[in-house]
Structure formats: C-alpha cells, structure tokens
Amino acid sequence: MDVCPQLTILIAAHNCAPWLAETLNSVFASLADARNRAEIVIINDDSTDDTQAIIDDYAGRYPHIRTEKTRYRNVGRVRNHAVQMARGDYILMVDGDDRLLPDALADRLALLAQRSPDILLSKIIETRTDGPQPAWQPAVPEELTQHDAVERFLIHRDYQAHFIGQFFARRLLQQHAFPDLICYEDTWLFPVMLMHSRKTLYSRAGFYLYRKHPQSLSSAIDHHKIDCLIEATRHLDEVLPARYAPLITCHWLDIANRYYSQLHDTPQGKEVEQRLRRMSPLRFMLNGKIRLSYKRKMLTVRNRGL
Numbered sequence: 001m002d003v004c005p006q007l008t009i010l011i012a013a014h015n016c017a018p019w020l021a022e023t024l025n026s027v028f029a030s031l032a033d034a035r036n037r038a039e040i041v042i043i044n045d046d047s048t049d050d051t052q053a054i055i056d057d058y059a060g061r062y063p064h065i066r067t068e069k070t071r072y073r074n075v076g077r078v079r080n081h082a083v084q085m086a087r088g089d090y091i092l093m094v095d096g097d098d099r100l101l102p103d104a105l106a107d108r109l110a111l112l113a114q115r116s117p118d119i120l121l122s123k124i125i126e127t128r129t130d131g132p133q134p135a136w137q138p139a140v141p142e143e144l145t146q147h148d149a150v151e152r153f154l155i156h157r158d159y160q161a162h163f164i165g166q167f168f169a170r171r172l173l174q175q176h177a178f179p180d181l182i183c184y185e186d187t188w189l190f191p192v193m194l195m196h197s198r199k200t201l202y203s204r205a206g207f208y209l210y211r212k213h214p215q216s217l218s219s220a221i222d223h224h225k226i227d228c229l230i231e232a233t234r235h236l237d238e239v240l241p242a243r244y245a246p247l248i249t250c251h252w253l254d255i256a257n258r259y260y261s262q263l264h265d266t267p268q269g270k271e272v273e274q275r276l277r278r279m280s281p282l283r284f285m286l287n288g289k290i291r292l293s294y295k296r297k298m299l300t301v302r303n304r305g306l
Contacts, residue, residue, distance in 0.1 A: 006109055007038040008088030008170065012078045016096035017050040019211070023096055024058050030100035030207065034109050035064060041085050042067040042096075045078045051096070076178030076185035079163070083173045090120075091170050093163045097211050101136040104207030111141070111201075112167060118197040119149075120167040121159050123206035133209070141203035149200045150240060153190065154247035155289065158202060161190040165208030172196060183225050187232035191239050223268075226259055230268055237275075246287040249279045253297045256306060269306035276301055 009027060013020060024040075031038055042065060044052050052069070059065040066085065072078050083091065090112055094100070112120060120141065125134065144152070152158045159166075163186050176192050178185045194200065233255060236248045252275050256263065263269030276298070285295055 005037055005039045005088045006090065006113065007105070007167075008086035008091050009038055009040045010079065010082045010086065010091055010093045011040065011042045011096055012045060012075055012082070012093070013042055013047060013051050013055065013096035014045045014073075014075075015047045015049045015051060017047070017054060019097035020051060020054045021058075023094065023099060024054075026099040026102075026209075027094065027105070028062075029102040030105040031109075032103045032106040034106040037109055038064065038105070039086075039088060040065045041082050043078050043082050044069045045075075046071045046073050074180065074182060076181060079173075079185075080177045083170070083177075086170055086173075089170060090167045091173055092165070092167055094208075095164055095210075098164065099133075099209040099211075101134065101207040101209070104136045104138075104205075107136070107138045108167065108207070115141075115199075115201060117143075117167075117199045117201045118169045118172060119193060119200045121149075121200065121202045122165060122208065123159065123204055124162055124165050124208050124210050125206045126210050126212050128212050134206075136207055137205055139203055139205035141201040141205075144200045144202050146194065146197070146200070149194045149197070149202070150191065150244060151247065151289065152202070153194060154236075154240075154244060154251070158204075161187040162210075163190070164210065165206075168193060179231075181228045181231065184228045184232040187229070188235045191236055195239060221259065221262075223262065226255070226262060226268060229255060230271065234271075234275075245279065246284050246290060249276065249284060249298070250290060250294045252276055253294055253301060256301045257297055260306065263306050265306075273301075273306040 027040065028035065042055050044055055055067050059067050070078055070081055172193055176189060179188045181188060233251050236251060240248065252272055256272050256276065263272060284298055
C-alpha cells in the first residue's frame, strides 16, 4: 500500500485459530468498498496452535495485511508494538476471536473523514453464543464535552474501558502507551485518552460483536488480576479531577463487594477500605449521578470493613 491508509485495524492474536478466519472475513465484509482505505496489522503473540498458518494464508492473498510475531504474552505490550507499526490516521483494535458487522467500517470511515474526531466511541455488542447477527443500523453520533465523556465512562452506562471496537487518533496512542499489566490495561489507559481528546464522539450504533468466554481474564479472577484491577482503579484517582471522586468510588465499591473473600484481611483489602473511608459519606450520598444500589453498598462496606 503506497498511500498511507485512513485506518489501521490492529489485531492481537494469541491461540485464536478456531475464530481468526471468521474475524478476518468479518473485517473485510465490514470494510466493503472502503478496503483500500485501511490496513490490517496482525501480531501473533506466541501462539501454539494454527494461528500463524491462518495469518500466512490471508496475508498471502491480501496486500492490506502486515504481520509480525512476538513473545510478549501481554496484550498491552502487543498493542504498543502494533501502534508503532501503524500508518493509519486512526486505529481500531479488534480481538482475534470477535466479529464486525457488514458495511459498518465503510460507514464509520466516511464519518471519521467528515467529523475528524480524536475519539469515536460506540456500544459494544456482547455475544455468548453463535446466534443470529444483528443488522448494522448507522446513527448520527453526538459530540461529548470532556466532562460528559468522563462521566459516562465512570457510570458505565453507554461505554466502558474497552479499546476494542473504538476509534482512536493514532497520535493519542503513540503519545500514551498501555501499561505493563497482565489485565485491566484498558481501564488504566482509557481515562487518559478521554482527558487528552480534543473532540470525542459517541454513537449508540454498535458494530463490534464481542465474544465473551468463560475463560476470559475478567471471568477467572486471582490475586494477580485483583492487583492489576486495584492499580488501574487507583490510576483513575490519579488522572481524573477531584470532582469525579464520588463516581470513582463506585468502582472501588465494586472491588470491595465482588472480591470480599479474596481481599479480607489483606494489604490490598486495607487499601480498598482506606480509599472508601476517605470518601465523604455525605458527598457520596447526595450525588445524584450515583445509583441507590451503590449508596447501599457504601453503607454495607463501611459497616462491615474488609
């Protein structure tokens, strides 16, 4: 590809042979007639199955694909590596076992050219089975103020800390790298992106089909992953203004409630408890953005402790 593409589609592939061909086919169907405006960068990170054979097959047939092998066994490092390879104005991250809806990328590329945002966010469509695929229904996105973008992220109603399925200006990802965490690297970096974006758009039109696995990182938790989650949540307090402390407290409450048995009487548990006790109960209870369920959780945790 002689001309720099508008979009780099970044695929981190690790032992995804059962799904990778379907993923790549969906990417091409989603690009439709805009295929020449995109490149696909595939990083095979230490796969032990037939992932590389599938990559080689597609790379041999499609000049839009560039690929490398790594042995990081760390998705953040893989993404940082691929970002440095990227030539597109925008980067879209796709997992090697997910799918995109037909024609959606062609539509989004036209929107990116027209509106020139730093970030374009969309809903992620979670799928647990191979059931019927929804149809792509484009919608005009809304422009968010920085406050709205951060607040919606913390409330988790419209979008969460997912880099997959979202469009980011390449310069943002070149300037702000993923941390060296085994998981929750998205949660750590996502608020940094929002704080540095000069123009953020959000669309309710979802096009990314996320395949939820029982063995997903967030499904099988252990102390190492809890450490990463605490570090990422601590980073929310560090990078976001103090006005968001009550909403960030909801994320600390989620840790305290979901992992009480693992955290009880541990240094991590003490940190979580101390952070919750630093939050003024009155300020938290009077915040109209916080759901009643979280206010009840706050009372429970403060009375129970960790």
